[in-house]
Amino acid sequence: MSEPRTCLVVDDSRVMRKVALRIVEQLNFEGVEACDGLEALTYCRAAMPDAILLDWGMPVMDGLEFLRQLRKEPGGQKPVVVFCTAETNPAKIRTALDFGANEYIMKPFDGDIIASKFEEVGLI
Amino acid sequence: MTSDDLAYVAELVRHHAGVVLKGDKAFFIETRLGPVARREKAPGVSALVDQVRRNPAPDLVKALVEATLMQETGFFRDxxxxxxxxxxxxxxxxxxxxxxxxxxxxxxxxxxxxxxxxxxxxxxxxxxxxxxxxxxxxxxxxxxxxxxxxxxxxxxxxxxxxxxxxxxxxxxxxxxxxxxxxxxxxxxxxxxxxxxxxxxxxxxxxxxxxxxxxxxxxxxxxxxxxxxxxxxxxxxxxxxxxxxxxxxxxxxxxxxxxxxxxxxxxxxxxxxx
Missing domain, CATH: 3.40.50.150 (Vaccinia Virus protein VP39)
Known part of the structure; x- marks a missing residue:
């Protein structure tokens, strides 16, 4: 059996991380978590995950700044980044895509939505 | 819903849409007809079916068939x-x-x-x-x-x-x-x-x-x-x-x-x- 792929869930809400982790684990990812962009960046520098589910508004370092820095890291193009945020303004969504997000989920979400978006970007 | 009610709805659907309801659809038909019953101010699904049985007005029959057959659909499905x-x-x-x-x-x-x-x-x-x-x-x-x-x-x-x-x-x-x-x-x-x-x-x-x-x-x-x-x-x-x-x-x-x-x-x- 090959190594399970990892999905890093980045969200400042513990409840949200728990919900998302359960969903990605059901999709056969190994779930890992970070509570802000800086913690996520530290994780990525040690081991690039295959997928990242990324909140936008977070203390210390927000999702957009994390994404900007991630894409400049060695190997930072590899993770498939799916934003997962309450932000629904089309201009903001466009900005996230311009910064290198692969897909975008608007909260609230459910397991079907994550599965559908992961399929969209070829993760499953 | 009684089994008579179910049989009646199944027959309406077969007659008007050519669709055969397969398997045990009792729960699912009742769930789907609930909103139609509320819209028609019928006290329940059985009462709604009774009302249609007594007076099968085309609009109501259609609403009932439509609600029963409501399909799951989605963008770019498959x-x-x-x-x-x-x-x-x-x-x-x-x-x-x-x-x-x-x-x-x-x-x-x-x-x-x-x-x-x-x-x-x-x-x-x-x-x-x-x-x-x-x-x-x-x-x-x-x-x-x-x-x-x-x-x-x-x-x-x-x-x-x-x-x-x-x-x-x-x-x-x-x-x-x-x-x-x-x-x-x-x-x-x-x-x-x-x-x-x-x-x-x-x-x-x-x-x-x-x-x-x-x-x-x-x-x-x-x-x-x-x-x-x-x-x-x-x-x-x-x-x-x-x-x-x-x-x-x-x-x-x-x-x-x-x-x-x-x-x-x-x-x-x-x-x-």
């Missing part, structure tokens, strides 16, 4: 089908038309997601004037929603890539509305697939997905004949990806499950006739 349509089927059909626009029918379009999905592909490939897309369904409430092009937050996130959402939708409160350019690219019609399809004309591409498998054998065979007649001699028919329908030898399997092309022998025949 991705492989839409990939094939975009990469080969639609460009090839168009190149053979030499300037004449493509005519596309979405038969049993429900709330319109399939129809708008095809319209998005057409917008990728052709100028708006080069294609005519028609969505038909027998259910007026579904068609109203299709026409309005207004979808919930959840509906636009299942199957619809974010870039397509940005390109073709605009936010309206908590919902998303199909942009007017795309809405204008589609026409809608209330039409029972058991009726006469000839007035709709001839189509280059017909999508009739997940309809045939639920019909009585007679209704399915009649619908297949009509689709056959409504399809251009070199046209393409798309049925459900997991649908086993008995298609005549005039069709051969295309590049994705559910996509059927006229087979060349039949095309020759059509030209000779």
């Amino acid at each position: 991705r492989a089908v839409f990939r094939t349509l975009k990469q080969s089927v639609m460009p090839q059909l168009s190149s053979r038309r030499e300037g004449r626009g493509l005519r596309i029918l979405s038969a049993g379009c429900a709330t319109g997601q399939e129809t708008y999905s095809v319209a998005m592909l057409a917008a990728d490939l052709f100028p708006a004037s080069a294609v005519e897309i028609i969505g038909v369904d027998f259910a007026p409430r579904s068609l109203e929603k299709a026409k309005a092009g207004l979808y919930t937050h959840f509906e636009v996130q299942r199957g619809l890539p974010i870039r397509r959402l940005l390109a073709h939708f605009e936010p309206v409160d908590d919902n998303w509305r199909v942009a007017s350019s795309l809405r204008q690219a589609v026409k809608w019609g209330e039409f029972n697939l058991l009726g006469d399809m000839r007035p709709l004309g001839v189509f280059d591409l017909i999508l009739c997905r997940n309809v045939l498998h639920s019909l009585t054998p007679e209704a399915a065979s009649r619908l297949l004949d009509m689709l056959d007649n409504a399809l251009a001699p070199d046209g393409v028919l798309v049925i459900g990806a997991r649908e086993e329908a008995i298609l005549s030898p005039a069709f051969s399997a295309g590049d994705a499950d559910g996509v059927w092309m006229r087979n060349p022998a039949f095309q020759r025949e059509a030209v000779l006739v």
Whole structure:
């Protein structure tokens, strides 16, 4: 059996991380978590995950700044980044895509939505 | 609901839509008829069925059949089908038309997601004037929603890539509305697939997905004949990806499950006739 792929869930809400982790684990990812962009960046520098589910508004370092820095890291193009945020303004969504997000989920979400978006970007 | 009520509803559905309700549908029928009962101010589903039994007013019968048959649908449902349509089927059909626009029918379009999905592909490939897309369904409430092009937050996130959402939708409160350019690219019609399809004309591409498998054998065979007649001699028919329908030898399997092309022998025949 090959190594399970990892999905890093980045969200400042513990409840949200728990919900998302359960969903990605059901999709056969190994779930890992970070509570802000800086913690996520530290994780990525040690081991690039295959997928990242990324909140936008977070203390210390927000999702957009994390994404900007991630894409400049060695190997930072590899993770498939799916934003997962309450932000629904089309201009903001466009900005996230311009910064290198692969897909975008608007909260609230459910397991079907994550599965559908992961399929969209070829993760499953 | 009593078993008599269920049998009565099942018979209405078979008679008006040619659909056979299979298995134990008691819970599911009751759930779906609940909103109709509330709308009609009936004290419950059984009372609603009683009311229809005593006075089967056409509008009410239709509402009941429509609610019972409400289908799960979604944007770009079965991705492989839409990939094939975009990469080969639609460009090839168009190149053979030499300037004449493509005519596309979405038969049993429900709330319109399939129809708008095809319209998005057409917008990728052709100028708006080069294609005519028609969505038909027998259910007026579904068609109203299709026409309005207004979808919930959840509906636009299942199957619809974010870039397509940005390109073709605009936010309206908590919902998303199909942009007017795309809405204008589609026409809608209330039409029972058991009726006469000839007035709709001839189509280059017909999508009739997940309809045939639920019909009585007679209704399915009649619908297949009509689709056959409504399809251009070199046209393409798309049925459900997991649908086993008995298609005549005039069709051969295309590049994705559910996509059927006229087979060349039949095309020759059509030209000779």
